Amino acid sequence: MPAIIKIQNISKQYKGSDYQSLNNVKLEIPEGSIFGLLGPNGAGKTTLLSILCGVIRPTLGSFEIAGISSNGNIRRIQEMIGVVPQEYALYPTLTAYENLVYFGSLYNVSKADLKPRITSYLKHLGLEKFMHKKIHTFSGGMKRRVNLIAGILHNPRVLFLDEPTVGVDVQSRATIIAYLKQLNQEGTTIVYTSHLMAEAQDFCTDIAIIDQGTVFVEGTPQELIQSIPHAHSLEEVFIALTGKKLRDVV
């Protein structure tokens, strides 16, 4: 498949920091893939996602999404992408419906399309009857599902997910993963970060392992497992490549 995202030599060093959060990252993400961006804490995953979403600017380098260069075209890129942040990026005192109408409007979804889309997504993710309940009354799993819907209301070509299943129960996780697979089958390219290696091995079609701001390896989960002698899982590959040393960063 042709690459829908082309990352060209992106480096990022935050002001006052002694080290580079991203160091000359080059990556091509195939269209229609579920691309796992894996790495320990502080590896640079969230920084890379933030750059691709137009939230922060790279120190050096650029990227393209669907042939549109990041230079001066961030708004056009943002129209094509969906973002599901790690936090519950929702207003707690608004209902699920009110949150989704607001975020949908920001992504240029028309007034006429919003209500049927929201109802449909809430139904698919088992939240239809909680549509008019305030978010602060929701469980962690319910918030995660609304958080996901807020990122896909405008039918993005590329969906960025930053640890979308962290802190949720098994049922919610299964629902989220199943729905993401369905979205992918319908044509959405998914870029996903996680610390859950088993989930990533099962979910992703392609994976890149990143550490200390540098992409170590990339390939399908099977290719990565086969590349490390005696490795039987993605977790073993991950440990073999990134080591067991703690990665606490401040």
Place this chain on the structure above:
Amino acid sequence: MWFKLGQSILKELRLLFRDIGGLITLFVMPIILVVVVTSIQDSTYQSISASKIPILWLDHDQDSISFRVRAELEKSQSFELVTELNNKALTETAAKDAVFSGRYQMAIVLPDNLTSDLNIKVRQNVDAILEEMGMNTASYEPVTLERKEVRMYFDPATQTAFKNGIKSNIDKMIAQLESDAIYKTFETQLGGSGSTSFNEPFISFKEVVPQTHPDEVLPNSVQHNVPAWTLFAIFFIMVPLSINIVKEKSQGTYLRLISSPTSNAVLYTGKIITYLIICLLQFYAILLVSKLFFPLLNLPELNLSGNKVLLMSLLTLTAGLAAIGLGILLGIVCNTQEQSAPFGATFVVILAAVGGVWIPVFAMSDVMQVASKASPMNWALNGYYDIMLRNGSVVSIIPEMGLLTLFFAAIITFALLYDKKKRSV
């Protein structure tokens, strides 16, 4: 774009009206503030017998001067003279202790022989003058007299303005009595009957308030206080607005907002319009309470004759813009509510102080007067006073409205540039 903007405004209004604590801060507290401050200030200016200030009065003179000072003080209706403590005759030590312990605001001690010594001193001086003029009228042998001291003790917590006011009143009374004694002595020494009254001052003062129409209401505490404290409440909107922005950052919604294909202009215009609506609602609520509720508290009614409401609404819009600009800047600069809330609250108090809400600008030091001219609260206050007290038209408030709008434009530009810079590092 209009749908986005409409949804942004709707979202902000929902967030505000579902926060009971925030609503109380925005609407109830300013009304309480205006009512309380106006009531206090009004009673300060009025002579109400129920609020007489007790003063310890120790009279060692017991003669005509002390009797007249006492009579004048009692006539003023502002003071109640206390001559006993715990059913015992007052002594200077007891008076001093009672004042320093804060039980009384002040004590006045008149020295003994004040009247007789003053009379002797005046007579000696008059004799000396007449002798110089060749008229030998000396009626007794000159004696050396010590200067007389009227001692005043003040509670250390007493405010300087109050202290100075009392001191100047007593001083004026004594000076009047001294000049009276001089006149009388001259008259007696020159062979007059001594019965001519010199008490009536030749020069008097009359306050003339400029009025363009004879039916205008004269300035009163309500006309002064309602604009000043309404402005204070409007600028306080900085606090909830900055908290709103900081919360978006901590909740993660900010990330979703800035990663959406919506410009900052639309996002912040939603906030600006919403908080402007709140400013106007605050303003009308305070006006309504001032108009309807103040007369029930025996306060003067707020005069809103002519097009005052319309002009004040226009000015409130621009003052609201200035306050909102500061709130947005604060929200962008601060990372936590612990930073934004106390800073915002303190900053409003500083702006109010510098702006002349508490102390008139003309009474400030030169440096503070210059600082005051740079304060948006001062511009807005001057505009309100133009409308409420100087019967100004829209032309007279255009400079203030212009300054406030420019201030908003400068602050919001700086805030958005700062935000952009923050994200590019």
